[in-house]
Amino acid sequence: MTLEVLKTAYNYGALSLNYCEVNELTYKDKITNGVLCTDLLNNETFEIKAKKVINAAGPWCDIIRKQDKSLTGKRLHLTKGVHLVFSKKDFPLEQSVYFDVPDGRMIFAIPRLGVTYVGTTDTNYDAKLEEPNVTLKDVDYLLKAINNMFPRQDLTINNIVSSWSGLRPLIHEEGKDPSELSRKDEVFISNSNLITITGGKLTGYRLMAKKIVDLVSKDLNLKNTCKTEHITINGGDFKNPEEVFQYINNVKTKLRTAKIDEHKAEYLVRNYGKQTETILDNFNSKKRSNIVEAEIWFCLNYEAVITLEDFFNRRTGKLNFDPLSVHSEINLAVSIAKDFFNWDDVEVDKQIKKLKNMLAKKTDFIY
Numbered sequence: 001m002t003l004e005v006l007k008t009a010y011n012y013g014a015l016s017l018n019y020c021e022v023n024e025l026t027y028k029d030k031i032t033n034g035v036l037c038t039d040l041l042n043n044e045t046f047e048i049k050a051k052k053v054i055n056a057a058g059p060w061c062d063i064i065r066k067q068d069k070s071l072t073g074k075r076l077h078l079t080k081g082v083h084l085v086f087s088k089k090d091f092p093l094e095q096s097v098y099f100d101v102p103d104g105r106m107i108f109a110i111p112r113l114g115v116t117y118v119g120t121t122d123t124n125y126d127a128k129l130e131e132p133n134v135t136l137k138d139v140d141y142l143l144k145a146i147n148n149m150f151p152r153q154d155l156t157i158n159n160i161v162s163s164w165s166g167l168r169p170l171i172h173e174e175g176k177d178p179s180e181l182s183r184k185d186e187v188f189i190s191n192s193n194l195i196t197i198t199g200g201k202l203t204g205y206r207l208m209a210k211k212i213v214d215l216v217s218k219d220l221n222l223k224n225t226c227k228t229e230h231i232t233i234n235g236g237d238f239k240n241p242e243e244v245f246q247y248i249n250n251v252k253t254k255l256r257t258a259k260i261d262e263h264k265a266e267y268l269v270r271n272y273g274k275q276t277e278t279i280l281d282n283f284n285s286k287k288r289s290n291i292v293e294a295e296i297w298f299c300l301n302y303e304a305v306i307t308l309e310d311f312f313n314r315r316t317g318k319l320n321f322d323p324l325s326v327h328s329e330i331n332l333a334v335s336i337a338k339d340f341f342n343w344d345d346v347e348v349d350k351q352i353k354k355l356k357n358m359l360a361k362k363t364d365f366i367y
Contacts, residue, residue: 001202001233002202003303003304003314003315004233004234004235004236004273005205005233005234007234007302008231008232008233008234011234012231017037018304018306019039019040019041019306020037020038020039020040021037021038021040022035022036022037022057022064023035023036023037023038023045024036024067025053025064025067025068025192025194026047026049027192030191030192031192031193032052032053032068032192032193032194033049033050033051033053034047034048034049034050034053035047035048035050035053041306051220052193052195052216052219052220053193053194053195054195054196054197054212054216055068055194055195055196055197055198056196056197056198056212058167058169058198059076059078059129059167059169060129061076061169061196061198062075062076064194064196065188065190065194065196068190068192068194070188070190070191070192070194073188074171074172074186074188075171075172076169076170076171076172076198077124077170077171077172077173077178077181078124078125078126078129078167078168078169078170079122079123079124079125079167079168079170079178079181080121080122080123080124080125080132080138080165080166080167080168081119081120081121081122081165081166081167081168082119082120082121082134082138082139082142082163082164082165083117083118083119083120083163083164083165083320084117084118084119084139084142084143084160084162084163085115085116085117085118085160085161085162085163085320085321086115086116086117086118086155086159086160086161087114087115087116087159087161088111088114088115088116090153090155090159091109091116091118091146091150091153091155091159092116093109093110093111093116094111095111096108096109096110096111097109099145099149101144101145101148103179104179105121105122105179107119107120107142107145107146107149108120109146109149109150112321113266113267113270113321113322114321114322115161115321115322117320117321118142118145118146119142121138121141121142122168122178122179123138123178124178125167129167132165132166132167133165133361133365133366134163134164134165134365134366135365135366136157136365136366138165138365139157139160139163139365143155143156143157157365160363161323161363162319162320162321162323162362162363163320163362163363163365164320164362168183169198169199170182170183170199171184171186171198171199182199183199183200183201184199184200185197185198185199185200185204185208185211186198186199187211187212187215195212195215195216197211197212206228206229209226209228210226210228210229213225213226214226234273234275235272235273235274235275236273236274237273237274238273238274244269247269247274247276248265248266248269249265251265251268251269251276251280252265254280255291258283258284258291260291264291268291268295271315271316271317272298275298275302278298278302279291279294279295279297279298280294282294282297282298290332292329292332292333293332293336295316296311296332296333296336296337297336299311299315299316300336300337300340303315305337306341307351307354308330308333308334308337308351308352308354308355309351309354309355309358311333311337312326312329312330312333312355313358319358319359319362320362323359323362326355326359327359330352330355334348334351334352337351
């Protein structure tokens, strides 16, 4: 969804940069007027100038505020959330459920395309932001919660197909436990006019964006206000859930005609929406023998994929929800990406090694 938001913004004229790191803020007369960046793909540094600089860096927001010398008053309180994934065979859930655990947290169990995933934990976090690990303590907590609610399943660590963890950038409140902290977003404006928005949840992203866009428009004396309430996200032109199911059935018919496993239909539509048509057109026009080839082609040309990890993790979710497919598709992905990017053998080995290391971490829990 995050990527489709970026692609939709691009269609309206926005410039989006990937693998681009902000090194420092720039100023004119003590007012922020841009950033110095590094392109992490070729290690080139460049400058971006702007009338307004907005810090929406999630868990990294306070790092930017510290650079701005404006990290005073309210600060972030980072908490970690962990999810575990099980095969549908081991945990045959048919619909999403949520239930409470003794410490007061609410746990969700959600079926998804042949698996069931469960989460989430909520614990304080102060380690490396880029790699929040899954610990045995996290695993034990969720397994106990599941088996208490579904005692017949008797799930163990050996049933875990995959796992992942993420960080919540919450606003610190003295004396409150992680699960008690508010999920409400807040805006901070520093003396240098750096605008920071943090807290909140991904599900509130449109209202958070509206708050900032309207604020900036007012500051710059612009008549425009945020209008994304009326904009359909790229690939999501469906009026209601029934249209989604109807479209999935249409794709099933097309796959059946092409002698492809029709179960792929829901996966494609859930990931790409109506952009699935572009994948099917490529499959047919190029007379490909495998629909995955057309999917990889689409991600290289339309989803800004530049690494194997991009494809298997950030774009398709296969690393989390279908790790077996990663093993079976990795050689195909390498062969296509190698030609597309003109990778040499050293780069190929580097890409494969990194992906396999990530794959191992999905079930390699730390103490």
